[in-house]
Amino acid sequence: MSSEPKKRVLIIEDDPEIRSSFAMIVDSSQKFTVVNSYGNCEDAIKHLHTDKPDIVLMDVELPGGMNGIQGTKIIKEKSPNSDIIMVTVYEDSEMVYEALKSGASGYITKSANYMELLTALEEITKGGAPMSSKIARMVIDNFHLNPNSPLTKRETEILQLIAEGKTYTQISEELFISKETSKTHIKNIYSKLQVRSKSEAIAKANQDKLI
Amino acid sequence: MSSEPKKRVLIIEDDPEIRSSFAMIVDSSQKFTVVNSYGNCEDAIKHLHTDKPDIVLMDVELPGGMNGIQGTKIIKEKSPNSDIIMVTVYEDSEMVYEALKSGASGYITKSANYMELLTALEEITKGGAPMSSKIARMVIDNFHLNPNSPLTKRETEILQLIAEGKTYTQISEELFISKETSKTHIKNIYSKLQVRSKSEAIAKANQDKLI
DNA sequence: CCAATATCACCTAATTAGAGTCATTTTTCG
DNA sequence: CGAAAAATGACTCTAATTAGGTGATATTGG
DSSP: TSSSOOOOEEEOSOOOHHHHHHHHHHSSSSSEEEEEESSSSHHHHHTTTHHHHHHEEESSSSSOOOHHHHHHHHHHHHTOOOOOEEEESSSOOHHHHHHHTTTEEEEETOOOOHHHHHHHHHHHTTTTBOOOOHHHHHHHHOOOTTTTTOHHHOOOOOHHHHTTTHHHHHHHHHOOOOOOHHHHHHHHHHHHTTTSHHHHHHHHHHHHHHH | OOOOOEEEEEEEEEEEHHHHHHHHHHHHSSSSSEEEEESSSSHHHHHHHHOOOEEEEESOOOOOSOOOHHHHHHHHHOOOOOOOEOOOOOOOOHHHHHHHHTTTTTEETTOOOOHHHHHHHHHHTTTOOHHHHHHHHHHHHHOOOTTTTSSOOHHHHHHHHHHOOOHHHHHHHHHHHHHHHHHHHHHHHHHTTTTTSSEEEEEHHHHTTTT
């Protein structure tokens, strides 16, 4: 058990109090150690190759040029095997999605106490994705398709093919219908979605979760 | 405390043993009660209006015409306020995504024991999304953008506008560049992604998580 | 400084896509 | 069953996009 090397944790957080509070909690554990902590992303990125963090605790709201989302992107480029946990006061849905897209694998709030923080570190070490119930639900809800789509089954099928980049001709070949029929369906789709091009239809479909 | 009405749980599961085992666990709780259990979706849907479930435990692999994913879609149409928890033996990523898209708000395995099942019911009642660490990570990973995109910042920016359904003209207006420049960028994007149309570019972008 | 990026322009030709209107057959659902 | 919805198909015409170039200048990042 003692042979397990401690996981290297990097902290990026501008508030010195939170920084040292988090550092103390992390260092109190047998399984984790703080390799470094910075008040901004730029400094952290400079020393990434020597810090070699297994886990990064990243504040979203950061002073200076780079916020936590941009920083996460860069750290993920330079150190793909580092797992990043976003730390924030906000649970705004757009920010959560942007953070996750940028490469974060967990999302906890700054109000996290001793247990919550260590549990998150444990979770991510085990290959999980620590997040609050609320965040988990937001993420899941983001998957849900609209059960009240105005489109018919066939139209949805065709919209899917459009979203795969297929042309009229390819769609008609794939569905064994004439090109004219594809065009009719697509015209009806456009009219229902109030759009006037394939790309717009795809955008609307994603927005309204139709496919 | 005693005034809280019990949450109505519906079980859809073809294996009679699992069905009764789950039913016993649910009924053992003060907070939940099994309103009914069925071996297939068709029967469950017929009695939805009288069963009025708050929570549905839905088996993915079901005999007969309708599987759990199709069933979830229909139940969500007819009873949008019912929360659906998927129950399965598999943790295949495509199946998980399909289940979530169809409207499930949780995902647990059939090996779930007493505690796990009740915890999942509690979680979903509180507005959370019960799922295993592994599933949570799969879901999060699905968000992650490719940090090694072949596109430049500007190209990515333009690809985003394409994905929003914008035309050449709109893109050039929005970015304060000439239409010819938009075309040049888009030509370069097509060449890098090896596609030949906007829709194909969007499809490729989603596939490779470029935007 | 050099390479990559971003910007702009002009060319020809072919293909695809979009808008409008109409008609027939099949399915679905009350 | 019968009406409505859905799916199929065809025609015309115009607009937009794509394919293939070629070449140039300004800016930026390492």
